[in-house]
Amino acid sequence: MDVTAQVRLAKALADENRLQILLLLRGEEKCACKLLEELHISQPTLSHHMKQLCEARLVVGRKEGKWMHYRLAEEGFLPLMELQAALQEPAEVVFSCQT
């Protein structure tokens, strides 16, 4: 249970523009310039969001010449899936002792 990764993933998802970016990447790789066309944010802002999405391992980037191509990372939601699974179990007993 890597709470740090879970928090980082949740933070990455906690912005409407970033969710929109994820939806724009459904099923296809796109370059940053294409994403920029489809959003109403500046180029530095997009770059900032892509960095967060990559660091949260939700997106993978691939450099090709001048272009950066981004695609959804498989298993990107795993940390939150783990959290959800953990919440459906009773609390784990770390240590127990009866005299």
Place this chain on the structure above:
Amino acid sequence: MDVTAQVRLAKALADENRLQILLLLRGEEKCACKLLEELHISQPTLSHHMKQLCEARLVVGRKEGKWMHYRLAEEGFLPLMELQAALQEPAEVVFSCQT
């Protein structure tokens, strides 16, 4: 696809103390005072976090006399499950027209 609910849920998950609270509620209802004992935050801060968790529909509160009892909400992760499912489909064509 309620992006607003997804963002609100993600924001609610994007804090280590709140994740800890969720883990403390695994399998059992607890009152705020019990949660307060197990965390290192002030009472107003806990109250603030509980409000966010309730508004994000991750937690349900039940008032009993002076006490507030909190428990995990079932289906709390649904908005993010929907998002994850959506990301595994190709982008939906909202409208298409060929002449």
Place this chain on the structure above:
DNA sequence: ATATCATATTGACAAATATCAATGTATGGA
């Protein structure tokens, strides 16, 4: 009623975040 306990709300403040303009860094073409 008054006191006490559990919790919520308010107000203030520091830290984190989203944003953009300006600038930097590669890359490819003329």
Place this chain on the structure above:
DNA sequence: TCCATACATTGATATTTGTCAATATGATAT
């Protein structure tokens, strides 16, 4: 080499967020 393109980084600013002290609310007991 020089210029244009695509993207990243920096610096500044406004907004949001997490936190606590102080106070308010509401319930129970004396």
